[in-house]
Amino acid sequence: MLAQEMTAEVVASSGWFLDHAWLIPIIPAVAFVLIIFFGKKLPMKGSELGVLSMLVSLAFAGGAAWQWIQRVNSVVDGAHEAVKEGAHHVAPYVEPVIREWTWWQSGGFHFGIGQHIDGLALTLLVVVAFISSLVQIYSLEYLRGDRRYTHFFAALTLFSAGMLCMVLAPNMVQLILGWEIMGLCSFMLIGHWWEEEANSRAALKAFFTVRVGDMGLLIGTAILFFSANSWTQENLGVSGFNISGLSAWAMSGEASSSALTWGAVALFIACIGKSGQFPLHTWLPDAMAGPTPVSSLLHSSTMVVAGVFLVARVYPVFWEGMKIGDTNINFIVLIGGITIVIAALLAFVQHDIKKVLAYSTVSQLGYMMMGLGAGAWLPAVFHIFTHAFFKACLFLSAGSVSHSGSHHSFDMKKDMGGLAKKMPITATTWIISTLALAGVFPLAGFFSKDEIIDNVGYGGYNAFMIVGLSGAFLTAAYMTRATYLTFFGKARGAAAGEHHDEHDAHADAHDVHDSHDSHATHDAHDSHDAAHGPHESPKLITVPLMILAALALVAGLSNATPFGESWERFKKYVEPSAEYVAIESHMASGPGEAIIVPQQNTTAEGGESKYDEGCAVVAPEAGMACYFPTVKHAPFKWSKAALSLIIVAFGLISSWMFCVQYYTRRNKRLVGLTERSKILRGGYTFLWNKYYLDALYEKVIVRSIAHPIAAAAAWVNQNILDGIVNGVGKVSRRIAGWVYRNIDQRVVDGAVNGSGAAARGTGGALRPVQSGKVNQYGALLFAAAAIGALILVIINT
Amino acid sequence: MLTAQFLLLGAVLFCIGVYGVLARKNAVMVLMSIELILNSVNINLLAFSVRHGSVDGNTFALYIIAIAAAEVGVGLAMVLLIYRNRRTIALDDLSEMKG
Numbered sequence: 018m019l020a021q022e023m024t025a026e027v028v029a030s031s032g033w034f035l036d037h038a039w040l041i042p043i044i045p046a047v048a049f050v051l052i053i054f055f056g057k058k059l060p061m062k063g064s065e066l067g068v069l070s071m072l073v074s075l076a077f078a079g080g081a082a083w084q085w086i087q088r089v090n091s092v093v094d095g096a097h098e099a100v101k102e103g104a105h106h107v108a109p110y111v112e113p114v115i116r117e118w119t120w121w122q123s124g125g126f127h128f129g130i131g132q133h134i135d136g137l138a139l140t141l142l143v144v145v146a147f148i149s150s151l152v153q154i155y156s157l158e159y160l161r162g163d164r165r166y167t168h169f170f171a172a173l174t175l176f177s178a179g180m181l182c183m184v185l186a187p188n189m190v191q192l193i194l195g196w197e198i199m200g201l202c203s204f205m206l207i208g209h210w211w212e213e214e215a216n217s218r219a220a221l222k223a224f225f226t227v228r229v230g231d232m233g234l235l236i237g238t239a240i241l242f243f244s245a246n247s248w249t250q251e252n253l254g255v256s257g258f259n260i261s262g263l264s265a266w267a268m269s270g271e272a273s274s275s276a277l278t279w280g281a282v283a284l285f286i287a288c289i290g291k292s293g294q295f296p297l298h299t300w301l302p303d304a305m306a307g308p309t310p311v312s313s314l315l316h317s318s319t320m321v322v323a324g325v326f327l328v329a330r331v332y333p334v335f336w337e338g339m340k341i342g343d344t345n346i347n348f349i350v351l352i353g354g355i356t357i358v359i360a361a362l363l364a365f366v367q368h369d370i371k372k373v374l375a376y377s378t379v380s381q382l383g384y385m386m387m388g389l390g391a392g393a394w395l396p397a398v399f400h401i402f403t404h405a406f407f408k409a410c411l412f413l414s415a416g417s418v419s420h421s422g423s424h425h426s427f428d429m430k431k432d433m434g435g436l437a438k439k440m441p442i443t444a445t446t447w448i449i450s451t452l453a454l455a456g457v458f459p460l461a462g463f464f465s466k467d468e469i470i471d472n473v474g475y476g477g478y479n480a481f482m483i484v485g486l487s488g489a490f491l492t493a494a495y496m497t498r499a500t501y502l503t504f505f506g507k508a509r510g511a512a513a514g515e516h517h518d519e520h521d522a523h524a525d526a527h528d529v530h531d532s533h534d535s536h537a538t539h540d541a542h543d544s545h546d547a548a549h550g551p552h553e554s555p556k557l558i559t560v561p562l563m564i565l566a567a568l569a570l571v572a573g574l575s576n577a578t579p580f581g582e583s584w585e586r587f588k589k590y591v592e593p594s595a596e597y598v599a600i601e602s603h604m605a606s607g608p609g610e611a612i613i614v615p616q617q618n619t620t621a622e623g624g625e626s627k628y629d630e631g632c633a634v635v636a637p638e639a640g641m642a643c644y645f646p647t648v649k650h651a652p653f654k655w656s657k658a659a660l661s662l663i664i665v666a667f668g669l670i671s672s673w674m675f676c677v678q679y680y681t682r683r684n685k686r687l688v689g690l691t692e693r694s695k696i697l698r699g700g701y702t703f704l705w706n707k708y709y710l711d712a713l714y715e716k717v718i719v720r721s722i723a724h725p726i727a728a729a730a731a732w733v734n735q736n737i738l739d740g741i742v743n744g745v746g747k748v749s750r751r752i753a754g755w756v757y758r759n760i761d762q763r764v765v766d767g768a769v770n771g772s773g774a775a776a777r778g779t780g781g782a783l784r785p786v787q788s789g790k791v792n793q794y795g796a797l798l799f800a801a802a803a804i805g806a807l808i809l810v811i812i813n814t
Numbered sequence: 815m816l817t818a819q820f821l822l823l824g825a826v827l828f829c830i831g832v833y834g835v836l837a838r839k840n841a842v843m844v845l846m847s848i849e850l851i852l853n854s855v856n857i858n859l860l861a862f863s864v865r866h867g868s869v870d871g872n873t874f875a876l877y878i879i880a881i882a883a884a885e886v887g888v889g890l891a892m893v894l895l896i897y898r899n900r901r902t903i904a905l906d907d908l909s910e911m912k913g
Contacts, residue, residue, distance in 0.1 A: 787911065787912060788909070788912060789908075789909030789910060789911040789912030790905070790906065790909060791844070791905045791908065792835070792836050792837070792838075792839075792844075792905060795835045795836055795844075796836050799832055799835070799836070
């Protein structure tokens, strides 16, 4: 079948950090326990433990990433030496460092726990540990004097541990564990200031909305396990929970397509919940009720990225289950596309700076999902990476503004404006991140977002490329609006030095208003804030901001497609190879030891390789496995990039012009436009009410389900249950009467009296035996024993 | 043949012990008789152990010796207490257990 087959053996290097990557989530988990038990007694109330554990995790993750790069290099070099002739079409397969131990056993089935380290896991590990460290340092200042300071750091640390645990997971069970730890901690963190009802409602909403999706995770895992287990046990010797086992199963061509489809759909529903995709995105903006560092951590690199990560992790399952290779519309790309546009539109009508960012996050997550759904795996993962930096920076900048500039208010229209002069560092970092988010040329967002749009088009999803481009326009426009309202124009409210506390009263029940940040930190700051209006934040806040802004500037260069292949480091180190791997040699290698990687180089006569088609197009033969589908990479063209750059520039400039006219000059033709034009007013109201999705969920779905259930329960309670209880009561009373008269009086009492009389008679008869003489007792004993012995002798003979 | 003599010795000791328990009035003598009975059982066990060529009987004998030691310890302690309270250890005077 193959023209030529060469199997080269290449030894991959490993290292201590790679083998011990499982320590990365353990460290913050231990720190969490220590903070909970000893935090309050420590000089910095436990925060030092949190920061320290994250920094150590970061160091470990960095070490592991370095050794992974070495490993990939060693394999690539080895492959080039081994295969001197013939072009190497597919990147060589680098085995992930998988270690698994038995976590618990049930009915002879072993549930594993351990690590699965490859480029994707390491990217996330480094990003999560890095952002968590900066956010914790930032929180030292931001939450100073908070009443639950220690618990805040404990929850933050456990949260990071949960995310790291999920990212490392070698099987679905550990993934679910990390996923749920995050769900719990997000509830605790969003509701950190639970004294205000709006905050605890937001926390509950986040928790329950995500739970709705989590059902999908459990169901999807179960579907995949039961369909894949026998195949994976037979061929790979691993359970059906194992992630690489699932990937190989999905790509084997032997998997049942309906199981794959339903498993993928169920898992994707979990991603919709967790990653705030339409239509379950509503929890995410409300989650802004938490302290700003929480928003920054949850909505840049951890919680919401978990769904995207899940899709990227078991990508073969989605690839086969959703038929991503075909160019028809599939579930993922559709949801992603819808999310981009609806969230971006919502960002225009927000008054709250953090909500603008929240919708922006939803929209960017839509980009990632759309990319994954269209086969653009690498750009989507790269977008996770760059987005983490600039979005964290934006959130922290917003926090800095409220901390030092607008007196704990997040209302852009009422309490901000003109802050650029008062807070130069915050303004600079914000603007850099805004440009990075919008996708301006040399900044981080350009390289990732543009790649997604480009690859979506290249993958054949033309309609969604247009969605992506319009999303880019909207992003540029709403971010300009937020920037203008916050940092330019005339100072209003607290930004102008006015001191007012009454904004708390404005929190209306429908819309979770962000007056929350005030309470806990209020008292500690009132004295000096009132003294001198807006000012720059202290160093503990600005230094993390500057680090993140610097990364927002340069992070994109780590996979700068326009500059040629040598710049595409992500592609080299992160993207798994779509190589056919011989299972035998794969299994022989122990964890983390030198590994034999077979190289399939099959050069046909005309220099054409059969494996141009590769995995996912041609199913692997017996004894071979695929772990990743062959994805296409769009060749970079400046013409396409120029188009998106022009669109972004147009968005930035037109939005700026509009803002100047509308907010500062109060142009008569623009002001009050929404009151005058019916269409615009309708649109505005529609957006202001968030497409009425919240109303739909709360008033229609929850009520239509919960109300009849409650009514039915009440009716059942009144009529059936009470009837049963009363009936049972009456019947039992009658039975009891009969029992008393007949059984109790006659049988029981008779038995008791009779046995008493019998005992008395026997006692009287036996009385003479009890002489009180010990010798007599002994004689009786021996007589009895002698009689017993006699009987034994008689029986035995 | 040898075994039979051992068994005979055991039986004689047992009978002496039973006689002591039944006939003696002194509590200490009764305890000593009980010891005799126990040791006759030991001899029986050892005799059979030799006959069957197994060590099971020896093991039981060791247990019995240990139990006998404990039993005589408890018994003597009781006798001592009775003597302190009553200034006598004659069993005929101790008939409070009469029903």
